Amino acid sequence: MQKLRSGKKLTSEEMNYLRVKNPQLYAQAARVQAMRENLKKQLENCRSKEEVEKVYGNSVSMVGKDDPMKEAIVAAYDDVMKEFKKILDETVKSGKQTISGKDAFYLYDTFGFPIELTVEMAKEENVEADEAGFEQAMEEQKQKARENQNFSAKLTVDNDLFKELDASVTSTFAGYDALTTESEIKVIATEDKLVDKLTQGQEGTVIVPVTTFYATMGGQKGDKGQIKTENGVFAVTDTVKLPGGRIGHIGSVVSGSIMAGEKASMEVDAASHANTCRNHSATHLLQAALQEVLGDQVHQQGSYQDSERTRFDFSYGQAVTKEELAKVEQIVNEKIAADLQVTTQIMSVEEAKKTGAMALFGEKYGDEVRVVSMGDFSKELCGGTHVAHTGDIRAFKILAESGVAAGVRRIEAITGDHVIAYYAQLDKELAEIAALLKTTPAGITEKIEHLQKQVKELQGENESLKSKAAKEALGDVMDQVKEVSGVKLLATSVENVDMNGLRDLGDQLKEKIGEGVVVLASEKDGKVNLIAMATDAAMQKGAHAGNLIKGIAALVGGGGGGRPNMAQAGGKNPAGIGAAIAEAEKVLAGQIR
Known part of the structure; x- marks a missing residue:
């Protein structure tokens, strides 16, 4: 199995299949699963890319030369680094310089990446990570667990x-x-x-x-x-x-x-019961629709239905796209409109399996089971209550899709009157937005596009003014250019300029000095911004902007790094700007060959 060779996690159903059909392959799969969990635990203690490589390297060295586990470990390492690189590239491509807290938590929850590791590896690429957002995502996950626990606790009486x-x-x-x-x-x-x-x-x-x-x-x-x-x-x-x-x-x-x-x-309570039945029956249609759109790898991992909503957890290795969700929702509503008859049959477990009825993996069933069918579209083992015809559900709307654990996705949806109320609320909000924009609901998109164009133009004007102000604040600094072991260095400070402004200034000054190194520092809102840039000729002589920044950032109470040609850092100690500028000459001197 390619999935096994690549070190990917197998579902419980896949493991159970191997246990019965191929005990030898099952034993190998169990080793791979144990390896994944062990690596994840070790990664939680890593604080740099080098430590990550060491964890995987040690794991490889501990298995035999021809052991297939070696291939699985290497593949697992590639997956981890590819996922980090993917998130990093998408962050930069979107014009941002900060990995979101949600993405940082995904790396932790899926691969064991602690936030400190994400921050450190991001710094090496001149990008930051949202630590506050990570903590928020962590708390949200804990809250979900608490809610599930509380739900069970509320339904428990003292059995003794x-x-x-x-x-x-x-x-x-x-x-x-x-x-x-x-x-x-x-x-x-x-x-x-x-x-x-x-x-x-x-x-x-x-x-x-x-x-x-x-x-x-x-x-x-x-x-x-x-x-x-x-x-x-x-x-x-x-x-x-x-x-x-x-x-x-x-x-x-x-x-x-x-x-x-x-x-x-x-x-x-007839109304509450009817709503719960709608949500339960809709969940059966949802699972069948997901399998139709995403494939047979979709299997139920848990569900919850009450009179307000339905929540369905299922096995799937990635986020479901908007297009896929729309298709799933469309299929469910088509089956509702078809008004399929919902029938129930009592039969033995073996008879039920022969009919192709879906069963929840790990669930214990008695000698006889109820098989609930919705036309020819859905057939499941189920002891719950349902509508008589799918038309009784009336309508189905997906509200959210999210990840709740590695390889497990969750869909939350509503049915019946709750869908009508949902769209009524949307209409109300659209009318309020239209009023604020002084247009009609139909004209909202056009109005927003017009406003976005205005904002873009104003942002351009603002950046131009900021660049002009930064130049004026900097003044003529060409007389501050020094020569360090044959490499020109311009290291100076300017007041109240943000990181984008410093980068623009750095590019302009780099052109003015021709070849060499530019180091700029600025205090803004009580914090320090630092950048360093090196031209090709300077790099050939040993200059390295990333290492230069690392060498002076501590003096302003910060840290950072980046590429050989450009790097940046932030700091909390503006009083250290003068020392950092002075230190730049010493650090550069130590780099020149």
């Missing part, structure tokens, strides 16, 4: 409370075809004990023998609604699975009281 119950106390779900049923309250529990009664305002968990409330499972959020008795109303805010085949209805008494042994009417 129910261990003493008789094994005959179980619950049967009767909600596939009905939202209401008559039952009886068998068990009531508060947060820490079993009780016989709950009164108004008290929270608790209720267990009944027959319920139409779907319990959270397989990514589908549990139903909410009401349990009504002769003496009170219990508002169900969530429904969860409990050990021993029981279903727990979590909520509080909103009027009167409820008691164990009372007859109870189970009433699921």
